[in-house]
Amino acid sequence: MAEHPVLGYLVWAVLFGALFAWEGLALSHISGTVPTLSAAVHAIMRYPFGRWALFAFWLWLGWHFFIRGWQFLLRA
């Protein structure tokens, strides 16, 4: 944590906060025009390339979080 400026973490926190706020707004039905995250994902997944791109994103996240560096899990 000390190696990176706090501002960088703050930006990530704001981005994630905005994402959850957007989802909350969509779920609350205050504005009927805001699609939920699942509705957006559903729309993207209608197309093969959208499905591949989403799966690639999932794979990238999983690879970074669970496979890289976790030697004790998959020790050679």
Place this chain on the structure above:
Amino acid sequence: MIRAAADAALSSSLVKSDLVPIATGYVLVMAALAAGLLLRRGADQGRGAEPAGGPQPGAVGWLRLAGHLAETFAGGYLVLMVVIVAYYFGLVRYGGNFLESAFSGCAELLGIAAPVFLAATWLDGRRARRRSAPGRR
């Protein structure tokens, strides 16, 4: 002895840097999903909508699912590899065994995720069939 201490330090650092953010993110996402599900269920009950039925089982259904899964896995894997090669080697010129790690690491993840996903789908289908079986409310 030194190796054990280093391993312990690595595990502690992994818990702090990986496990805590993942657990926090997981709890936040699950809470948002639960809230959405509760809200949707309330809206559906208000409209008198029927709950969605589970997937229809059968050989054709499993074949279609397998085809869909294979296409998505292969497509996603290829897209990611293209992006990694283009970005890390074309743009930022990142060396080392990064590409090899990406190829093998993502393949390992697929190997772990695919059977788990298939097992979860099978269990979900079985639960849906039991719920919709005659004589059961």
